[in-house]
Amino acid sequence: MKNKSLISINDYSKEDYLEIIELADEFEKNPNQRLLEDKVIASLFFEPSTRTRLSFESAISRLGGKIIGFTDAGTSSVKKGESLKDTILTVEKYSDLIIMRHPVEGSSRYASEVSKVPVINAGDGANQHPTQCLLDLYSIKKTQETLENLNIILVGDLKYGRTVHSLLQAMSNFNPTFTFISPKLLQMPKEYKLMLESKGLKYEEYTEFNDCINKADIIYVTRVQRERFSDPMEYEKVKNSYILKNSMLSDTKENLRILHPLPRVNEISEDVDSNEKAYYFTQALNGVYARMAIMTKILGLK
């Protein structure tokens, strides 16, 4: 992993995932290590993303690193029409590592080919967001003590949701059973189902919540967005079918944990928050440890 950019979750192997998880666990036990003391890290957010940016900044700050960069393209030279290539060729001279969020898909891969310093993709449009996936894996490992043989329910927008696609790809290394719950219009794309089939993995598919949640170890909820529906009537018909309520959790397994990449709107009722099975805010905290692990691995400090 040393000096290698992290652009797509597929850039890492199963062994790499496990190494990151182990290291994240080390950082959780001892977060204030000054490993990045003499490092300058560029944080280039060509589009705003408060949560991801703050999580990276928190991780860098706790490790004693310095941050340079911008928080949206409007305040940078991009507004003056600078190409991505020129921005990267300049910023690489100032920094040891580039963290980049960009609305254009494939932009991070391209940046990593232009840059002499490694690049971490913090989201490129609807394509990849690998650090989110690694923090999800860390959260699953922490709550279930294993990644093997789990029963995982993915709920919501399974067609466009990049987090569920990455999670599916990464978890497919650990013999999971998947259940997909989504409106017909937002079902898991065929290519991912074929991938599961080729690996001999089982999945079930439903258009609403049912008893299947009582078998689950993990429920991963994503938001069904109004913008995805060309017909507003269709959205009105389905919008309440994908809301997880506390009353639905009474017969679920002891070890069940509910994950969500956040921000949440209404797809998990607030009454779930106080249930000990709600894990999404701790999941966000895990992001800090996972990102510490990723950055120090790439910089060859761990």
Added chain:
Amino acid sequence: MKERKEKRVSAIKNGTVIDHIPSNSMFKVISMLNLDQIEYPITFGTNLKSNKDGTKGIIKISDIHLDSDDLNKIALVAPKAVLNVIKDYEVTEKQVVDLPDKISGIVKCVNPKCITNVENVKTKFNVVSKKPVHLHCHYCEKITTQDLIQTL
């Protein structure tokens, strides 16, 4: 009396014959190879009867031979095409076009939000399926399928 098999597209002395082009890809092949811009004699026919494929197209280009980049292009829309090198009315070489595992700079990525459609970045694809053609974009990771292939 032996029945004479009439040639629907006349023979050439020297050059290249591209056979077994699907009829519906005929004009794509012509435009991909920029045949409208070359000065050598070209004859072509399409919707011709074929024992193997129902109908087919055929292109005969006098006096030039195609390089491998051009061959790759043909394979994208005519995966079964056969290239014949003709010298003095004889076929001296026969070659089935073969899509390479990687394609660079020939095809446009179908995803309008891909960096290759936004900035000046050369496209790169991994060929994940040859029949039908599925191209996996090295940058945005989206698949461009055969029916959506546009050449640059």
